[in-house]
Amino acid sequence: MPPARLVRAARVGIVGAMTTPPDGLRSALDAALAAVPSRELADATAALVARYRDVRPAGSPILTTATQVAAYAAYRMPATHAALRRVLRDVAQHLPETATPRSVLDLGGGTGAAAWAAAEVWGDLESVTVLDQVEPALALGRRLVAGAPGALGRARFDRALAGAWPADGADLVTVSYVLSELTGIQQERLVDDAMARGRVVVVVEPGTPDGYRRVLDARGRLLASGWSLLGPCPHEARCPLVGSDWCHFAARVNRSAEHRRIKGGTLSYEDEKFSWVAAVAPDVAVPQQDRGRVLRHPLKRKGLVELTLCRPDGSAGRDVVSKRAGERYRLARDVAWGDELPLA
Ligand SMILES: C[S@@+](CC[C@H](N)C(=O)[O-])C[C@H]1O[C@@H](n2cnc3c(N)ncnc32)[C@H](O)[C@@H]1O
Structure with a gap:
């Protein structure tokens, strides 16, 4: 059995790419x-x-x-x-x-x-x-x-x-x-x-x-x-x-x-x-947001990604994206904490 730490690392989305100063x-x-x-x-x-x-x-x-x-x-x-x-x-x-x-x-x-x-x-x-x-x-x-x-x-x-x-x-x-x-x-x-x-x-x-x-x-x-x-x-x-x-x-x-x-x-x-x-500033027009913001490390399991999202309707909560969601699932597999994800 792989150590628990490795299982966790495989299931949890990373914080994003490692950054170094330029x-x-x-x-x-x-x-x-x-x-x-x-x-x-x-x-x-x-x-x-x-x-x-x-x-x-x-x-x-x-x-x-x-x-x-x-x-x-x-x-x-x-x-x-x-x-x-x-x-x-x-x-x-x-x-x-x-x-x-x-x-x-x-x-x-x-x-x-x-x-x-x-x-x-x-x-x-x-x-x-x-x-x-x-x-x-x-x-x-x-x-x-x-x-x-x-x-x-x-x-x-x-x-x-x-x-x-x-x-x-x-x-x-x-x-x-x-x-x-x-x-x-x-x-x-x-x-x-x-x-x-x-x-x-x-x-x-x-x-x-x-x-x-x-x-x-x-x-x-x-x-x-x-x-x-x-x-x-x-x-x-x-x-x-x-x-x-x-x-x-x-x-x-x-x-x-x-x-x-x-x-x-x-x-x-x-x-x-x-x-x-x-x-x-008020004179700058910005398009309406249509994506949710990922608020936690996504939990990635086989065929499923579980996320906490802040949504354009002002709510925040759990969202489970399964393989059946097609393109959204493919995107969800790659998102990290802090990224955005289109809504279902
Ligand atoms: C924690 S450092 C952050 C520095 C930089 N912005 C960064 O992100 O690395 C806080 C900075 O705010 C400046 N600062 C705090 N109070 C200030 C004040 N009253 N007027 C001008 N600068 C101030 C400090 O001198 C310090 O350089």
Whole structure:
């Protein structure tokens, strides 16, 4: 008999393809991190891991020193980049061509994870701007993109504080893993500031119940302002998971040897859990969603795929797709948690 672990692996849909940072980012990170002693990186990483477990908003910047920023870039940036890449690819599929972004503004962008992901998804960007309060994070971000091609290589990394962002806008505004560091009022203001500066707004948070709650608040604010959702929800009704569950997804990230060393892990990968919402401004027409969103690992058995779907009618629940469903079954066999599937 095969070990239970293998049986489970065969039955359960994987998180999606393993992701690694693009070569340019990986080599730039390796070069930047080589200058920091491993012991210092490991200590700073342990302190950051503990701080990010704390759900209280940050009264003062969490990242302050160059070593803390290097630790963030080593252990968090590949994961936030992987989540952003997954989200932005999804957004690209739903955006009408007329709203394809040429410019990106990343608020609270730190070392630039979202900028890298956006440049991978939209290869012909014209401008990329990353704003953050922490100069050492911006300095590392500048260093990382120095050899990158196109708009990413010319990206501006400028110092700015939430609530006092420059007025300049962009087609796409990203707010990734920032809300948790702000008070409730600051979070609301940040979503409003993002809407005031862009036509497409993407908010990503850790895939925890807290992160989901912040994403739900952002979703409510976007909808109340007349924006249309691009994802992950296939509807604009109340989230059917409220009170019983939380909506989150995962991206599997390859762990570098450095990552394993400083974080003390042995696995060659980790699953970055994230919650997200993306929306477009009222003047952008988006087609009605006609597919469900896969909310869990699909369970794949011989001739059957069992899924939990969020549906365009605002409901969420179990869906069993058998071989008799033909094309839908073939599609269901290949979907992973977070993907979409046409309805029966
Ligand atoms: C967890 S990091 C996320 C960085 C990046 N967006 C990513 O996804 O990897 C949070 C970032 O938000 C920035 N931030 C937090 N509060 C801020 C504020 N009040 N004004 C500007 N930036 C802020 C921090 O300096 C930090 O770089």
